[in-house]
Amino acid sequence: MAAAERKVCHGGQAELMLFLAKEGITTKTYDHPEVFTVEAMMPHLEKMGLDGAISKNLFVRDKKKRCHWLITAHHNQNINLASVAKKLGISGGVRFADENAMVEKIGVGQGCVTPLAVFNDKNGDVKLVVEADFLKEGKHKNLHFHPMVNSATLAITPSDFVNFARATGHEPIVIDMIEPTYC
Structure with a gap:
């Protein structure tokens, strides 16, 4: 991988960690080899036995490229973008x-997208969309996201994640993205 590509994946990790500490948000970071897909990451995380929900994240835009959304859902969840768009109106x-657009708006590139990257969205251009199941009371001990790099995974409680999002000016838009399955 080219050095320029690696640089994109380090969109302010040190600044993020300082911000979390300043906000009184406790996290735990787990290092692992650099990965560019959820599928590549999962064997490493499974060995660690992490407790909680592991995310996959999509950075999308509208047809006219005026609005951007960072979508966070379960790592193994199929996301129907048409359904999500409809639910968001x-x-x-x-x-x-x-x-x-990712680098410009949230400071990270492919393979490093994380809801924590809204920290880099100082203009409030990006809307944060979170799968409802992530934030159900008592459902998950922790949520797991990249901390702006794809060589680590960060554990944060659901309530601290919401506090983080609000502290960055990004009230989470919580929707149910789990599509029912029919026989």
């Missing part, structure tokens, strides 16, 4: 944003 649907 986005006419015309959503599409994946390109890497340049």
